[in-house]
Amino acid sequence: xxxxxxxxxxxxxxxxxxxxxxxxxxxxxxxxxxxxxxxxxxxxxxxxxxxxxxxxxxxxxxxxxxxxxxxxxxxxxxxxxxxxxxxxxxxxxxxxxxxxxxxxxxxxxxxxxxxxxxxxxxxxxxxxxxxxxxxxxxxxxxxxxxxxxxxxxxxxxxxxxxxxxxxxxxxxxxxxxxxxxxxxxxxxxxxxxxxxxxxxxxxxxxxxxxxxxxxxxxxxxxxxxxxxxxxxxxxxxxxxxxxxxxxxxxxxxxxxxxxxxxxxxxxxxxxxxxxxxxxxxxxxxxxxxxxxxxxxxxxxxxxxxxxxxxxxxxxxxxxxxxxxxxxxxxxxxxxxxxxxxxxxxxxxxxxxxxxxxxxxxxxxxxxxxxxxxxxxxxxxxxxxxxxxxxxxxxxxxxxxxxxx
Numbered sequence: 124x125x126x127x128x129x130x131x132x133x134x135x136x137x138x139x140x141x142x143x144x145x146x147x148x149x150x151x152x153x154x155x156x157x158x159x160x161x162x163x164x165x166x167x168x169x170x171x172x173x174x175x176x177x178x179x180x181x182x183x184x185x186x187x188x189x190x191x192x193x194x195x196x197x198x199x200x201x202x203x204x205x206x207x208x209x210x211x212x213x214x215x216x217x218x219x220x221x222x223x224x225x226x227x228x229x230x231x232x233x234x235x236x237x238x239x240x241x242x243x244x245x246x247x248x249x250x251x252x253x254x255x256x257x258x259x260x261x262x263x264x265x266x267x268x269x270x271x272x273x274x275x276x277x278x279x280x281x282x283x284x285x286x287x288x289x290x291x292x293x294x295x296x297x298x299x300x301x302x303x304x305x306x307x308x309x310x311x312x313x314x315x316x317x318x319x320x321x322x323x324x325x326x327x328x329x330x331x332x333x334x335x336x337x338x339x340x341x342x343x344x345x346x347x348x349x350x351x352x353x354x355x356x357x358x359x360x361x362x363x364x365x366x367x368x369x370x371x372x373x374x375x376x377x378x379x380x381x382x383x384x385x386x387x388x389x390x391x392x393x394x395x396x397x398x399x400x401x402x403x404x405x406x407x408x409x410x411x412x413x414x415x416x417x418x419x420x421x422x423x424x425x426x427x428x429x430x431x432x433x434x435x436x437x438x439x440x441x442x443x444x445x446x447x448x449x450x451x452x453x454x455x456x457x458x459x460x461x462x463x464x465x466x467x468x469x470x471x472x473x474x475x476x477x478x479x480x481x482x483x484x485x486x487x488x489x490x491x492x493x494x495x496x497x498x499x500x501x502x503x504x505x506x507x508x509x510x511x512x513x514x515x516x517x518x519x520x521x522x523x524x525x526x527x
Contacts, residue, residue, distance in 0.1 A: 126168050127151045129236065141236030142168065144246065145298070152370070154237045185223045185250055187302075191279040193218065193227070198272035208235050237265060254399065254416050261407040270392050271406045278402045285482055290487045296496050303504030308343070315340040318515055333518040336511060375423045379452065387488050392426050393457050394481035401474030403482060411437060426452055443470075448481040457481070 129151060130143045145151045150164050153163045192273040193214060200210035210233035226247055241260040244251040251259075255275065262271030319337050320328055329337075343350065364370035378384045399420050403413035414434040419428045433446040444462035447453050457477050464473025513527035 126164050129155065129166075129170050131155050131162045131165045138163075143233065143236045143238050144242060151237075160237060160441055166517060168469070169377040182466040183228070185220060187279070187283060189218070189223045190250065190255075191222050191276065191283060193223070194272055194279060196274050198269055201269035201272065207240060212456035215274050223250075225452045240268070254403070254420055257412065257416055258306055258403060258406045259409050261403075265407050267407075273403055276371055278398060281398065281478075281482075282395075285485075288486055288487055292486075292493050296493055296500060299497065299504070303500065303507075306504075307507055307511070309339045309506070311336075312347075315511070316344055318518070322518060329518045330514070332510070332514040336514045351467050371424050378423065378426055383492065387485065387492070388423060389452075389454055390481045390485040390488060392421055392423050393453060394478050394485060396426075396430070397457065397474040397481070401471045401478065404474070410443075 126142055127142050127148065127469060130138065130140050132138055136326075143151055143154065145154065148167065151165050152162050160201060175178070181251050196214055197210055200213060201207065204214070208231065211227060211234060215224050215227045215231060218227060229246065230240075230243040232387065233246065234240055239260075241256050241263055244259060245256045258271050258275050259268065262268035310359060315336060321339065322333075322337075365374050378388045379439070396417055399417050400413055403416060408416070411434060414430060414437070417429050418430045418434065429450040433443065433450065436446040437443060442462070442465050444458050447461065448455075448458050460472070460473050460477050464470040467473075
């Protein structure tokens with residue numbers, strides 16, 4: 124694919140300049156003529172790599188919430204009868220994120236220049252992933268772009284809400300861990316060393332628990348750099364390993380074997396699988412193409428490989444539920460519901476029911492996990508702080524019993 128700049132006129136004779144991405148100059152001319160433009164001059168300016176475009180390095184970071192708001196607002200404008208070109212122009216002024224506004228300007232220029240909306244969005248794959256552009260393409264092809272954008276907005280909103288629910292549930296345990304851990308570090312590095320000097324001056328035999336405590340405190344005070352270095356080396360080594368294909372496969376396999384992680388991972392991934400596939404199928408994306416997109420969205424590589432195998436079996440004429448059942452990675456309830464949806468011809472609606480069901484089950488599972496985790500953390504922190512305090516008090520009381 125190459126990028127071309129062009130000069131053309133519309134029916135009123137107005138000169139229009141712009142750029143467009145196409146295979147060759149003939150394709151550019153044909154696309155301009157399809158949009159009632161009359162090309163005057165077309166020149167190639169450069170080539171793109173796999174449809175990617177250099178990102179804008181300035182401005183704020185673009186969040187998924189920005190994309191959600193953009194999709195929702197554009198759907199509202201198109202439903203109100205506003206043309207796509209005009210709607211994008213309006214959104215460039217409404218968008219608060221300056222970096223995202225620049226991207227919308229680029230999309231608007233491409234659309235105004237005769238590019239399909241899907242092609243204009245595909246120039247920014249980091250902002251508008253394959254899932255997004257595939258749905259938009261289906262909407263453009265079927266002439267129901269505003270309806271597809273509404274569905275896409277609902278999907279993004281549900282995904283964002285689900286993620287926020289998980290994050291909010293984990294905030295308190297995280298704060299509890301940070302506060303408790305910070306308290307122990309302060310006690311071991313600032314409080315205990317002061318008493319250590321007193322005990323040394325007294326020359327008294329101190330209890331074993333106090334000796335262990337003083338040893339840990341001395342290690343942290345004098346060798347904190349060694350502890351930090353080992354921790355950082357292990358952390359970055361593990362993170363680098365998990366980024367490799369083998370490391371990710373090993374970690375994802377473990378998540379599907381460990382008792383607590385298996386249940387939670389299955390629920391999260393099944394919900395994501397069902398909602399994404401249902402949204403794509405409902406929007407008119409072919410089932411095989413939909414599965415190819417879902418495969419890339421699923422976070423677990425083991426499940427992603429299973430979906431790839433399922434895709435191959437569907438090509439051979441099998442139903443979705445049969446290879447899902449054979450994979451033994453999806454819950455039986457979800458498979459039965461998909462089977463019923465296929466038999467009744469209401470696959471997409473059944474997929475949404477599965478997603479809603481497992482969203483609720485995931486939230487409940489996280490609440491149960493957090494409800495068990497909180498008292499365990501409090502108990503652990505209490506025992507650690509209690510051990511420090513009691514060890515110091517035992518030694519202090521021993522000092523009071525010394526003869527003078």
